[in-house]
Amino acid sequence: MQELRSRAVRLEAFGGPDALDVREIPAPQAGPGQVRVRVTAAGLNPMDWIMTADADTAARFGLSLPAGFGTDYAGVVDQVGAGVTGFAPGDRVFGGALSRAVAGFVVVDAAGETAANEVHHTPDGVDDRTAATLTVAGRTASAALAAVGPGPGDTVLIGGAAGGVGVFAVQLARIAGARVIGTGSAASADHLRDLGAEPVAYGDGLADRVRALAPGGVTAAMDLYGVETVHVARELGVPDSRICSIAAQVDGVTGANGANAAAGALEEIARLVATGRLRVPIAASFPIEQIRRAAELQAGRHVRGKVVIDLQLRSAATTARSRSTSAS
Structure with missing residues (x-):
């Protein structure tokens, strides 16, 4: 069987946006109690570049080289490990995967309960870009x-x-x-x-x-x-x-x-989004190939709303809009 490959953002050395590169790597496999998610969108947060800026900070978060990037993700379950209940291939999901979310696939624990390692069903009425901004x-x-x-x-x-x-x-x-x-x-x-x-x-x-x-x-x-x-x-x-x-x-x-958020807090926020009571402005979106530009925008700390990386196939019109946004 041919090995499944995945594009993923990787750091070979800790540092700023210039340290971010896109690599092709073997797709991770779901083990017992885990699900694999085909990521369609990943949201960026200040913590993403803060904790990968230098080796000492990275170590406090348990990160070592080579490292990934980003924590918030949304996508579709495509592989379920032994013993998993409540999730099946094809389910739309979102959650957190500490410093590894900007990738074609992530593996997380089905019963995980922290932003570093969790998965939740995406409610109807919440698109993937928005779902990818919710966790952190x-x-x-x-x-x-x-x-x-x-x-x-x-x-x-x-x-x-x-x-x-x-x-x-x-x-x-x-x-x-x-x-x-x-x-x-x-x-x-x-x-x-x-x-x-x-x-x-x-x-x-x-x-x-x-x-x-x-x-x-x-x-x-x-x-x-x-x-x-x-x-x-x-x-x-x-x-x-x-x-x-x-x-x-x-x-x-x-x-x-x-x-330290209360149990169920994230599901409640997703429900508020789904019912239209809470909205999440998307300030800009970028394809994974423009991860450095996206990280620079996020690191500037003047973004009004959220920055999202798109990992799904994109139309020519969508790509043109993203290029226009990143150049502005």
Whole structure:
């Protein structure tokens, strides 16, 4: 039998986008308790390039060379290992495969429960590109909301609200009934309004600008970028018990991590997408051959929405659109 081959992004040395190459490798095989997924789309996240930027950081995530790239994926089950129940060839699925998602095939545990190794059925009404953006950012946003518990009567300040996690956090807070004020650049204001947030520019004077928007006060805060929002929230009188951070450790403030998302959180987010209550803006999509351009765009940290790698066959029109997007 001829060996099945797969295109996959590989790093032979840790580093920036220039270290990313597309290689043809043997397709992985599903073992007992595992499923193999033919990947149609892979979503990028800041953690993808952060954890492969240098050897020391990579080691903390258990990565060694040669390494893959990307964690979020969506596709179709094409091989099922012994003992697997609940999944069959042909099932549409999405999930996480730590630093190996940008590939033609991934193998994951059917019972896996973390973004590093999990698979879920894709609901009808959710396309593969969107499904490929849900795992890391959706889990992280869900954990952040659980940490501060927004609800009706709350005014929530979300720092870095226009980014990949912010897309989910803003909408989930609004669904919970809270008023949301989101920090971002002047260029992201319309994007934030579309998500349901009231935009406010980050930087010097942020506390005063928030006071002007919310004279009645802010009751909770989520910092999705650094520590500016944490410090401003404290200045505005928000107790540490209702502040969380995902990108920095601050004494007294809860650190939200997607690995700690509640059971069923990701399925609930997918359900909200399927029913039209939550939407995920796709900022740009690229074929796998343009992985370096995609990673550079993501690493710039100014993307409004999500960046997706397409691994399915593409029409000439779709390819032309992608080239136009990547050149802009």
